[in-house]
Amino acid sequence: MNTSKMAQRAALSAAILVSAQASLAEEPIKVGMMLPATGTYAKLGNNIKNGFKLYVDEQGGTLGGRQIEYVEVDSEANPAKAIDNVNKLIKQHEVDVLLGSVHSGVALAMAKRAKESGTVLIVPNAGADNVTGPLCAPNIFRTSFSNWQPGYATGQAMAEDGHKTAVAITWKYGAGKEMLDGFKESFEEAGGTVVKELYVPFPNVEFQALLTQIAAAKPDAVFAFFAGGGAVKFVKDYAAAGLKDAIPLYGTGFLTDGTLEAQGADAEGVKTALHYADALGTPRDDAFREAYAQAYGEQPDVYSVQAYDAAQILGIGLEATGGDIANKETFTAAIRNATVDSPRGEFTMSSSHNPVQDFYLREVTDGVNKVVRIASKSLSDPGRGCRMK
Numbered sequence: 001m002n003t004s005k006m007a008q009r010a011a012l013s014a015a016i017l018v019s020a021q022a023s024l025a026e027e028p029i030k031v032g033m034m035l036p037a038t039g040t041y042a043k044l045g046n047n048i049k050n051g052f053k054l055y056v057d058e059q060g061g062t063l064g065g066r067q068i069e070y071v072e073v074d075s076e077a078n079p080a081k082a083i084d085n086v087n088k089l090i091k092q093h094e095v096d097v098l099l100g101s102v103h104s105g106v107a108l109a110m111a112k113r114a115k116e117s118g119t120v121l122i123v124p125n126a127g128a129d130n131v132t133g134p135l136c137a138p139n140i141f142r143t144s145f146s147n148w149q150p151g152y153a154t155g156q157a158m159a160e161d162g163h164k165t166a167v168a169i170t171w172k173y174g175a176g177k178e179m180l181d182g183f184k185e186s187f188e189e190a191g192g193t194v195v196k197e198l199y200v201p202f203p204n205v206e207f208q209a210l211l212t213q214i215a216a217a218k219p220d221a222v223f224a225f226f227a228g229g230g231a232v233k234f235v236k237d238y239a240a241a242g243l244k245d246a247i248p249l250y251g252t253g254f255l256t257d258g259t260l261e262a263q264g265a266d267a268e269g270v271k272t273a274l275h276y277a278d279a280l281g282t283p284r285d286d287a288f289r290e291a292y293a294q295a296y297g298e299q300p301d302v303y304s305v306q307a308y309d310a311a312q313i314l315g316i317g318l319e320a321t322g323g324d325i326a327n328k329e330t331f332t333a334a335i336r337n338a339t340v341d342s343p344r345g346e347f348t349m350s351s352s353h354n355p356v357q358d359f360y361l362r363e364v365t366d367g368v369n370k371v372v373r374i375a376s377k378s379l380s381d382p383g384r385g386c387r388m389k
């Protein structure tokens with residue numbers, strides 16, 4: 001080939017590349033939101049949607065030069081419907097990104113399908129340990145926590161507060177059981193004993209008989225996992241049963257996050273461990289809280305933060321690839337190597353794509369989750385069963 005032909009060819013392929021990039025830029029990135037819009041987790045789903053959209057709106061509606069478009073499906077926090085729902089998003093709507101879910105059982109189904117299909121999945125809440133364990137994959141990321149993490153941090157805090165015996169109570173499904181296991185692991189490592197484990201079917205809120213059992217067992221403290229509407233009811237029932245001043249109530253932070261207005265005085269003094277708190281007072285968090293309150297007329301919670309950061313990591317991946325989400329290696333590497341500037345404080349991703357982050361011990365004081373101390377510094381999920389390095 002002579003030099004002028006080579007130059008012609010080069011010019012032609014450059015033109016094709018430019019036009020491919022131009023048409024890529026015209027196509028929106030479709031984000032399939034699979035979140036609960038009904039039931040005990042409805043408010044959590046709403047705040048995740050708000051947090052994600054806030055970050056995208058702050059970037060002018062684009063990430064990495066691509067417009068962001070949303071498709072929404074009500075997950076109903078129902079694992080039995082999860083495979084159908086996620087297939088609808090992948091096959092019918094051909095989404096580029098899956099965002100979800102709140103409920104661990106739903107997230108497991110999403111992770112399974114994401115692993116098979118290669119669709120990018122960002123989990124903005126559900127803590128199912130297996131998502132960043134045996135189901136881990138280069139295209140699956142979590143910006144929240146593994147269930148083990150807040151459980152483990154709460155056990156550390158309870159032992160450090162001097163408690164030797166505890167009753168644990170939770171909804172009987174994956175998230176509750178895994179948080180309880182994390183709690184038991186650190187509490188027992190520190191010499192504590194879990195004298196009783198009590199389970200309530202999800203999403204039931206009939207606590208009376210179990211509260212009677214707690215009163216009879218007289219432990220030093222109680223560990224609980226409930227969230228959303230169920231957490232509101234549990235904290236109120238605990239106080240009404242006369243236990244609030246008799247046996248200190250602890251839990252993973254979901255017990256008092258996004259719920260304090262409804263719980264009122266009954267939540268005062270409840271201590272929980274979580275990767276976020278209400279009054280961190282950092283410039284980053286203050287700016288986030290102000291923007292969120294302006295946009296939605298209410299304060300954000302941990303769910304809003306996790307989703308804001310889900311949009312941030314999508315932005316990091318899209319920025320690195322010039323908006324080409326099909327460039328999987330570059331997309332994944334950019335997120336793996338990132339330090340995410342979260343309102344909660346900076347975090348990085350573990351090798352299984354779960355946040356390595358600080359857990360705060362918080363105490364409800366004058367209606368806010370106030371930091372008492374760091375319960376666990378840079379806590380990393382062990383990623384048991386994940387083969388990615």
Ligand code: PHB
Nearest residue numbers: 103104126127175227254
């Ligand atoms: C979960 O099912 O993983 C889950 C649900 C609600 C929470 C935390 C974890 O607040």
